[in-house]
Amino acid sequence: MKNLKTILLITTVSLITSCKFQDKESISDNQIKRYEKQILLFQKEYSIPGLAVGISLNDSLIYSKGFGFSDIENQIKVTPNTPFRIASITKPFTVAVLMKLVEDGKINLDWKIKDYYPDYLGSCERILGYFNTDMPEYSFLLNQYQPNRDDITLKHHLSHTAEKVPGESYKYNGFLFGMLSDVIETVTLSKFDILVDNLIIKKLNLKNSLSSQLDTSKPNVIKSLAKPYIIKSNGTFEIGEYPDLELNAGAGIISTVTDLMKFDNAINQNLLVKESTKKEQFQPLILNNGDISPYGLGWFTQKYKGYTLIWHNGWQPNSYSGLYLKVLEKNLTLVLLANSEGLSAPFELGKGDVLSSDFAKSFLELVINE
Secondary structure, X not given: OHHHHHHHHHHHHHHHHHHHHHHHOOOOHHHHHHHHXXXXXXXXXXXXXXXXXXXXXXXXXXXXXEEEEEEOOOOEEOOOOXXXXXXXXXXXXXXXXXXXXXXXXXXXXXXXXXXXXOOHHHHXXXXXXXXXXXXXXXXXXXXXXXXXXXXXXXHHHHOOOOOOOOOOOOOOOHHHHHOHXXXXXXXXXXXXXXXXXHHHHOOOOOOXXXXXXXXXXXXXXXXXXXXXXXXXXXXXXXXXOOOOOOOOOOOOOEEOHHHHHHHHHHHHOOOOOOHHHHHHHHOXXXXXXOOEOOEOOOOEEEEEOOEEEEEEEEEEOOOEEEEEEEEHHHOEEEEEEEOOHHHOOOOOHHHOOHHHOHHHHHXXXXXXXX
């Protein structure tokens, strides 16, 4: 009898725990509808002409929708399959390629970048000279970087800790991150866009994605690419300029909400790198003084109400923006892509706090109630 009571007690506790867990891992239609209303308000507030949204739970796409227009002039509406330039959301693709090469023993993150970047010192000097002379507003990208040092590693570039004394402080720098594609090409003797195509886009059958806007293999993707827009002072939109058409480690990929969810599933299921490698990417870097950086290896990482947030934003000024947010313990992912800078520019996300984004904060407040 005592054993029967024990069994019943354990069973009851298990059922309660199971129900509680299941409740935590579900999202109601009401929550989604409330978030959709928030999106519409934010779209208007931040002057976003076209926006695609996707939500995935337990590797299933439970919500996807387009808002506004990918082409205002021709009244073409955004859908979940509308291609956008994803800007710095390219970085999670890069780290997937790079860490696979690490697993294969072809790259070591402790290598000094000067040994694997062609004409390293000369290139840095020429680029900084160009910035200072012709584009002084961008000189900050290199004027605190000291390429003559002998202790700047690939990991420093991958974690945005390469400036001043390497590893001493975090400062988001997409330009320095972009140097990693040159390193990858030097080591593999293969073009970076080909590696991205073979190791991710083709492998995962991302039908509406391209490694860059120069890729002509899918004319329909280029044809349906959302046009970039700038908001004018009178509140109307005008077509902006496309960012650099080439791919580098920091930016350049074209993708859709639907394809990014496939990419996300591959991350969750360890189809790109091993579980241990993935965990390494998601761990915040510990700085030289013991402080915790908001960035790991190719991903931002932070805590919210006990949950682990892994995320990245994308921002091409006057053209495109995006947000890719994972809540690890819930196996929950939010992806947003836009054809203006409104998803990123107002929020200073490079500082490392995704809660500064109204789009992220409102979503998290809806789905995390504990």
